[in-house]
Structure formats: C-alpha cells, structure tokens
Amino acid sequence: MLISKWFRRLLILATLVVIGVVWFLLQVFPIGGSGKEMVVTVHQGDSMAQIASELHQAGVLSSPLAFRAENLIFGAPLVRAGSYLIPQGASYFSVKSIIGNLPNVNVINVVPGLSLHEIAIDAASDEGNSFADSFYSESLHNGAQFMAKFGFANAPSSLEGLIGPGQYILLPNETPTELLNQMVKRFVTMAKQQGLTPTTEVRIGPRKTLDWYQLMTTASIVQKEGYYTSNMGKVARVIWNRLNRGGSLQMDSTVLYYYGADGGKVTPQMLQTRTPYNTYLNSGLTPTPICAVSSDALHYALQPTPGPWLYFVVIDKNGDEAFSSTFAQQLANERLAQQRGL
Numbered sequence: 547m548l549i550s551k552w553f554r555r556l557l558i559l560a561t562l563v564v565i566g567v568v569w570f571l572l573q574v575f576p577i578g579g580s581g582k583e584m585v586v587t588v589h590q591g592d593s594m595a596q597i598a599s600e601l602h603q604a605g606v607l608s609s610p611l612a613f614r615a616e617n618l619i620f621g622a623p624l625v626r627a628g629s630y631l632i633p634q635g636a637s638y639f640s641v642k643s644i645i646g647n648l649p650n651v652n653v654i655n656v657v658p659g660l661s662l663h664e665i666a667i668d669a670a671s672d673e674g675n676s677f678a679d680s681f682y683s684e685s686l687h688n689g690a691q692f693m694a695k696f697g698f699a700n701a702p703s704s705l706e707g708l709i710g711p712g713q714y715i716l717l718p719n720e721t722p723t724e725l726l727n728q729m730v731k732r733f734v735t736m737a738k739q740q741g742l743t744p745t746t747e748v749r750i751g752p753r754k755t756l757d758w759y760q761l762m763t764t765a766s767i768v769q770k771e772g773y774y775t776s777n778m779g780k781v782a783r784v785i786w787n788r789l790n791r792g793g794s795l796q797m798d799s800t801v802l803y804y805y806g807a808d809g810g811k812v813t814p815q816m817l818q819t820r821t822p823y824n825t826y827l828n829s830g831l832t833p834t835p836i837c838a839v840s841s842d843a844l845h846y847a848l849q850p851t852p853g854p855w856l857y858f859v860v861i862d863k864n865g866d867e868a869f870s871s872t873f874a875q876q877l878a879n880e881r882l883a884q885q886r887g888l
Contacts, residue, residue: 658840681722696734707835751790765847766835770799779851795825803836
C-alpha cells in the first residue's frame with residue numbers, strides 16, 4: 547500500500563511537470579505562427595518585467611511570466627529604448643531577436659508649441675532629409691487638401707497650427723502624406739472635442755467675431771505666450787481684449803516665429819523689421835498660427851478667463867505670469883521681474 551501511495555504521488559507530480567513543460571513550450575513556440583504586427587515602445591529604464599508586460603498588452607506574448615522564465619533559463623537580451631514592430635504570436639526567440647537589436651520603427655513626438663519647421667527637423671533626424679523635405683513641402687502647400695478630407699473646406703494652404711499633438715509611430719515605408727493624414731485627423735478630433743468646427747464663429751466683442759482659423763491662430767499665440775496651462779486663460783483674455791481695442795497685439799512669440807526662433811530675446815532690430823508676423827508693427831492676428839497647440843490652449847482661446855487685462859509678464863523662474871489692466875501696473879510687474887533676475 548505504501549509503495550502504491552508513493553507511486554500515485556510520483557505519477558501526479560510527473561503529470562504536473564509534463565503539463566508545465568508543455569504549457570511552457572506552447573508559450574515559447576506558439577501554435578499558429580506569427581500574426582498581426584504590433585508596435586511596442588520601450589522607455590529608458592524599463593525593467594524586463596515592464597517590457598514583458600508591454601509585450602503582453604500588445605498581444606505579442608500570452609504570458610509575461612513564461613517570457614521572464616525563459617529569459618532566466620536562456621538569458622535576457624539587452625533592450626534599447628525605442629519602438630519595435632513585432633508580430634503577435636511570434637516565438638520567444640524571434641521576439642528576443644527583434645528587441646535585442648536596434649529599434650525598427652521611428653517615432654515623431656509633436657509637442658504643443660512646435661512649428662512645422664521644427665517637426666520637419668525631428669522627422670529628418672529619424673527618416674532623413676528627403677522624407678523631411680517632402681513632409682515640409684506638403685504641409686506648407688497642400689494643407690487645404692488634407693483639411694478638406696475631414697470637412698474643413700476652404701482651409702488655407704499651410705498646416706501650421708493644424709497638427710494634432712502627440713506621438714506618431716512611423717511604420718516602415720510610411721510616406722509623408724500618410725503621416726500628415728494621421729496628424730490632421732488627430733487635430734480634427736481634438737478640435738471637435740473642444741467645440742471647434744468648420745462653421746465655428748465666436749463673438750469676442752460688440753463688433754468683433756473670430757472664425758475657426760482665427761481662433762486657431764489665437765490658440766497658437768496662447769500656447770507660446772502662456773506656456774503653462776495656469777497662464778493660458780488670462781493670456782487668451784489679453785488677446786481678446788487687445789483685438790477688441792484695436793491696434794497691435796505686441797506678442798514677442800510672433801516676432802520670433804518669423805526668425806525660426808523658439809523663445810529668446812526679441813532685439814530692437816527684430817521689432818523694427820516689418821514682417822507679416824510682427825505684431826508690434828501690424829494690427830490684429832498673424833496670417834497663420836505659429837505652432838501646434840494643446841487642447842488647453844484651444845479651450846482657452848474659445849473661452850478665456852473673464853477679466854480686464856491688457857498686459858502680462860513672467861515674474862518668476864517657475865513661469866508664473868502677472869497680469870494687469872494698466873501700463874503703470876505692467877511697468878511695476880516688469881520691475882519685479884527684473885529684481886528677480888528675469
């Protein structure tokens with residue numbers, strides 16, 4: 547009886563081992579072969595557990611635990627930060643071969659505040675000059691065609707300010723046209739979420755109305771001048787108040803845009819040079835937006851914080867801005883900024 551009892555235990559144990567081995571092998575060598583290709587992004591400092599979890603969420607792995615066990619037995623690859631195109635259902639050896647090499651897809655990050663030129667420079671670093679040149683040319687000259695696909699008829703030729711922010715994965719052989727379609731589609735989605743459509747008109751004063759494109763131009767200036775969300779509502783109100791008052795907006799960011807500068811000092815020579823984007827010499831808005839915008843900047847361009855302000859200036863190194871309704875108050879705020887080394 548004792549031998550029979552131990553035999554049954556050994557048989558159960560052996561059966562469990564066989565089941566475990568079969569399960570493990572089915573994870574390592576999935577039945578059915580490779581499936582849909584998925585993009586998996588590895589971030590700087592990600593652990594192998596985090597990478598396995600990302601692979602699992604993308605459907606590349608059915609079991610992160612088995613993948614980590616396989617790595618313990620056969621060794622883990624050195625994985626670099628970046629994005630990888632990996633087929634679902636691939637063997638673990640194939641997966642490790644892919645993530646153990648250089649990232650095989652490129653990523654373009656469109657951050658609110660970037661101009662088309664800056665986005666094209668980013669594309670050039672990933673895809674080369676030919677791709678970037680085509681991207682930039684199409685974005686400047688064929689914007690109306692892209693916008694028309696999403697219901698924005700009679701749009702301008704330039705897509706400046708009409709690019710949705712966020713991360714864009716560039717798949718192998720993807721064209722500039724396909725990338726721009728994605729970017730415009732994302733912009734249109736964001737715009738509609740904020741209540742901006744091709745027929746949008748907002749009355750900002752007794753005799754002043756802004757259409758959808760003028761509102762986008764306003765949002766781009768809010769993005770550059772406010773920078774932080776906490777400033778944007780009041781910056782937008784300053785722009786509305788100045789447009790209602792008439793005359794010039796006097797926004798440094800618009801002057802710098804013409805020179806391809808992202809921040810920095812505006813020189814006296816810049817202020818005296820008549821360009822379409824010099825809002826010290828020209829009245830009203832610039833002819834186009836000056837950058838991609840966040841949903842917050844667009845929200846406040848449509849619905850500014852109520853107030854009488856006409857002026858603002860950065861007053862501390864955290865980027866906080868002080869707002870005033872008189873020039874005397876503005877001068878006092880500027881002196882405070884200077885005292886703080888700004």
